[in-house]
Amino acid sequence: MIYPPVAMDIACWALFACALDLLLGFTGLLSFGHAAFWGGGAYVAGLVAVHSGLPFPVAVLAGAAFAAVLAVPIGYLSVRLRGIYFAMVTLAFAQMVYFLVNQWRDLTGGENGLQGVPRELFGLDLSDSFVYYYVALPLVLAGFVAVWRIVRSPFGRVLMSIRDNTARAQALGYPVDRYKLLAFVLSACLSGLAGGLFAIGHGFASLESVYWTTSGQAVMMVVLGGIGTLWGGVLGAALVVELNDYLVTAGFEGIGIVTGTIFVLIVLVFRRGIWGTARHLLETRSGGRGASPGDRPPGGAPDGSPAPTEGVGSPV
Numbered sequence: 282m283i284y285p286p287v288a289m290d291i292a293c294w295a296l297f298a299c300a301l302d303l304l305l306g307f308t309g310l311l312s313f314g315h316a317a318f319w320g321g322g323a324y325v326a327g328l329v330a331v332h333s334g335l336p337f338p339v340a341v342l343a344g345a346a347f348a349a350v351l352a353v354p355i356g357y358l359s360v361r362l363r364g365i366y367f368a369m370v371t372l373a374f375a376q377m378v379y380f381l382v383n384q385w386r387d388l389t390g391g392e393n394g395l396q397g398v399p400r401e402l403f404g405l406d407l408s409d410s411f412v413y414y415y416v417a418l419p420l421v422l423a424g425f426v427a428v429w430r431i432v433r434s435p436f437g438r439v440l441m442s443i444r445d446n447t448a449r450a451q452a453l454g455y456p457v458d459r460y461k462l463l464a465f466v467l468s469a470c471l472s473g474l475a476g477g478l479f480a481i482g483h484g485f486a487s488l489e490s491v492y493w494t495t496s497g498q499a500v501m502m503v504v505l506g507g508i509g510t511l512w513g514g515v516l517g518a519a520l521v522v523e524l525n526d527y528l529v530t531a532g533f534e535g536i537g538i539v540t541g542t543i544f545v546l547i548v549l550v551f552r553r554g555i556w557g558t559a560r561h562l563l564e565t566r567s568g569g570r571g572a573s574p575g576d577r578p579p580g581g582a583p584d585g586s587p588a589p590t591e592g593v594g595s596p597v
Contacts, residue, residue, distance in 0.1 A: 322473025348473025
């Protein structure tokens with residue numbers, strides 16, 4: 282049985298992982314700076330809820346809007362880079378956000394975080410985590426639908442063409458940098474939505490939410506489930522959150538050792554991730570029928586193996 286607070290955590294992290302996979306798996310850009318959007322959405326949603334008394338969906342949407350606005354200058358300065366250079370620049374921007382949140386103590390609470398975030402919704406009693414889960418679930422589902430619709434749209438097809446062959450996409454006349462920037466902003470907006478729901482659910486926004494390890498954990502969830510599979514991030518989030526909850530409940534302190542070991546083993550055994558490997562086996566048995574282009578792993582290799590993200594290790 283999964284308790285409502287854990288189920289809500291899984292839903293929020295799953296949306297965060299899907300938002301990151303939109304950038305990593307379908308655009309070919311590895312970001313280590315998405316903690317800025319998850320955490321930024323969390324803090325803004327918390328501040329709006331604390332100081333305005335508006336219903337929590339309004340606060341959460343305000344956090345998502347802030348994440349999207351924040352992503353515009355960061356993305357504009359980052360999307361022209363490729364591979365490890367893009368990853369490091371996004372990480373640098375995220376650390377700047379972390380420093381700002383830590384130093385602006387009068388607003389954010391600094392190391393103590395933003396505490397006492399209320400759950401307001403037209404007088405309803407949302408103190409029960411079970412009630413909050415079902416009230417907040419439509420927002421999470423709306424985020425999943427948005428990601429699915431983006432991937433299945435013509436815009437998503439262009440993103441996949443940029444991921445697989447940037448030069449060819451440019452030759453066809455597509456403004457590659459503009460598409461990358463829009464994908465970056467959409468991914469950030471959905472990450473901010475997930476972060477806002479997470480902060481409202483826990484009643485506080487912590488400094489850890491904007492730290493770089495949060496980005497790393499989201500990347501790990503995507504890799505575990507399968508890059509470019511979209512729903513693999515949901516499976517990866519469920520596994521990581523459930524494992525962390527079990528270890529914490531058991532009083533085990535070396536959580537990083539266990540999760541790291543499992544991550545290495547899964548990457549070595551399942552090169553496409555758990556979801557990607559299972560789907561590949563089913564497609565192989567069925568002769569490859571029923572797979573749409575958006576469901577294939579990055580790179581489109583003949584054997585179905587995933588290709589590295591765009592330009593990894595290549596010059597700027």
